Amino acid sequence: xxxxxxxxxxxxxxxxxxxxxxKMIKTVQEMQTLATHLxxxxxKIGLVPTMGYLHEGHxxxxxxxxxxxxxxxxxxxxxxxxxxxxxxxAKYPRDIERDKxxxxxxxxxxxxxxxxxxxxxxxxxxxxxxxxxxxxxxGASRPLHFKGVTxxxxxxxxxxxxxxxxxGQKDYQQSVVIKRxxxxxxxxxxxxxxxxxxxxxxxxxxxxxxxxxxxERKDALSLQTALKMAESRIKQGETKTATLIREMKxxxxxxxxxxxxxIKIVHPDTLHDLDVIEDRxxxxxxxxxxxTRLIDNVILQV
Amino acid sequence: xxxxxxxxxxxxxxxxxxxxxxKMIKTVQEMQTLATHLxxxxxKIGLVPTMGYLHEGHxxxxxxxxxxxxxxxxxxxxxxxxxxxxxxxAKYPRDIERDKxxxxxxxxxxxxxxxxxxxxxxxxxxxxxxxxxxxxxxGASRPLHFKGVTxxxxxxxxxxxxxxxxxGQKDYQQSVVIKRxxxxxxxxxxxxxxxxxxxxxxxxxxxxxxxxxxxERKDALSLQTALKMAESRIKQGETKTATLIREMKxxxxxxxxxxxxxIKIVHPDTLHDLDVIEDRxxxxxxxxxxxTRLIDNVILQV
Numbered sequence: 146x147x148x149x150x151x152x153x154x155x156x157x158x159x160x161x162x163x164x165x166x167x168k169m170i171k172t173v174q175e176m177q178t179l180a181t182h183l184x185x186x187x188x189k190i191g192l193v194p195t196m197g198y199l200h201e202g203h204x205x206x207x208x209x210x211x212x213x214x215x216x217x218x219x220x221x222x223x224x225x226x227x228x229x230x231x232x233x234x235a236k237y238p239r240d241i242e243r244d245k246x247x248x249x250x251x252x253x254x255x256x257x258x259x260x261x262x263x264x265x266x267x268x269x270x271x272x273x274x275x276x277x278x279x280x281x282x283x284g285a286s287r288p289l290h291f292k293g294v295t296x297x298x299x300x301x302x303x304x305x306x307x308x309x310x311x312x313g314q315k316d317y318q319q320s321v322v323i324k325r326x327x328x329x330x331x332x333x334x335x336x337x338x339x340x341x342x343x344x345x346x347x348x349x350x351x352x353x354x355x356x357x358x359x360x361e362r363k364d365a366l367s368l369q370t371a372l373k374m375a376e377s378r379i380k381q382g383e384t385k386t387a388t389l390i391r392e393m394k395x396x397x398x399x400x401x402x403x404x405x406x407x408i409k410i411v412h413p414d415t416l417h418d419l420d421v422i423e424d425r426x427x428x429x430x431x432x433x434x435x436x437t438r439l440i441d442n443v444i445l446q447v
Numbered sequence: 448x449x450x451x452x453x454x455x456x457x458x459x460x461x462x463x464x465x466x467x468x469x470k471m472i473k474t475v476q477e478m479q480t481l482a483t484h485l486x487x488x489x490x491k492i493g494l495v496p497t498m499g500y501l502h503e504g505h506x507x508x509x510x511x512x513x514x515x516x517x518x519x520x521x522x523x524x525x526x527x528x529x530x531x532x533x534x535x536x537a538k539y540p541r542d543i544e545r546d547k548x549x550x551x552x553x554x555x556x557x558x559x560x561x562x563x564x565x566x567x568x569x570x571x572x573x574x575x576x577x578x579x580x581x582x583x584x585x586g587a588s589r590p591l592h593f594k595g596v597t598x599x600x601x602x603x604x605x606x607x608x609x610x611x612x613x614x615g616q617k618d619y620q621q622s623v624v625i626k627r628x629x630x631x632x633x634x635x636x637x638x639x640x641x642x643x644x645x646x647x648x649x650x651x652x653x654x655x656x657x658x659x660x661x662x663e664r665k666d667a668l669s670l671q672t673a674l675k676m677a678e679s680r681i682k683q684g685e686t687k688t689a690t691l692i693r694e695m696k697x698x699x700x701x702x703x704x705x706x707x708x709x710i711k712i713v714h715p716d717t718l719h720d721l722d723v724i725e726d727r728x729x730x731x732x733x734x735x736x737x738x739t740r741l742i743d744n745v746i747l748q749v
Contacts, residue, residue, distance in 0.1 A: 173633055177633070177635050184486065184487065185489060266630070266631070269631050270579050270580065270627055271597070272578070273632075274575075276572045276573075277572050278572065295573070306635070325573060326573045329571050329572060329573035329602075330573055331602045331606050333479050333483065333605060333606075
């Protein structure tokens, strides 16, 4: 009475002529069935969950997954439950054809892009929440954001059944929240955190950078510059976070188009505010540049 | 680069002399690793999640699992997060040695009995919640109960990786909540609901029946009698729920040791109150008999 009757080769991303192709999947059921077969077949599945509009940051995550996995799955889903009512869900940039081309170029095996209706039934009532660490930093100004993130990640993990998933350090708080959730709920998988990828001038890659005007784009550089300032001040011996935060605030506020949401120096795991940097810490900030909310962070070490 | 290098027979519940034994597992990691191997090996895993102190009701769930699964896992864990601060967590009856004997008799393959510390770290922050259908019936008087149930079931599902899990209809609301959660979060598994098992005189089996004195035990019969009354009144043509509920209340209240928590007739899926029974409905009740809170229900069909 075997669940899987025979070990057929259920997934093959090379045609008979050697052409590599990428499998497109729109439904939960197809993705889940294929994932089950891949697992029974002993293949290691790596997932890169994204909201699409891929940039070099996403591609770096795919490359990491490619090195570790037999089968790389990218999910492209602009998740409605992680946007607040006044946020940019409707206008969030989308370009699925471009995303497909980039994914193929990076050797992705499976491109999973479900519709909103496929992911959330009208009777959807279930949510995953992480207390405490979701109420600070971005969670303070986006109170339901992480509830949406943890819920959709739980769903994606159940659908794609990855052995590991790759997230970017750019969303530092998200990476801590997901790691906490995976541990607390005993997901049997690894969370891999990949370094921030930046433009040549230092701006952290983000799909939302597409919203910036040329002048805003210049002021947006102040986020990374402020973080680098803090880093070098720490190297000089400054450990009082109040001083470091004030200096970053003064610098960013001096730009025309910036409005600070928060600048914090926190414990890397608990995300609680630190008074003094004794060991590891994270400086994280969120700043509106024009109407666009950008985030950035740096891991600090005394 | 295969995750599982060889398809070794990783689980065998028969000794070389043919003796059947049951594997005892205390840690999440051991259970999870074995479950992964069983799945890769093509074995169908059935889970019966319990809080132990097994009675005929539990054994009926095990028998159902035994018929459908290659490997039957029973979990025995008195889950602290589903008890309110004034509820009976500390005095909930426990007898792990008796549970083991009964499980072996029923042909259980794996007995998973983690400690509280194994299941919940000190930094546990993550919870699964189901809105709406957890705020009524038992959820009205036990506001955090289902949050604990859905959280621990999510954890158990991730640890045991079952193809199906068996729950009793006795906890009717729980069965609806778990089915909703499994659907909403895309758990790739089946939820099997098994009929209520009763004592010879009709009292629904419950570990909490052990709390009852001889006199309370007699009055406890009124729960089932009231439900049977409602059922036969419906057969006679009564469809107004207000009338049916009043009659059940009057009957149960006439007993000395009873105090009604709720008596409701609801839609079987939404759990919303019904005015008139047009098709399917569920009559569900919770009654304190002495200090012991008992529940029972019946599925009604016009």
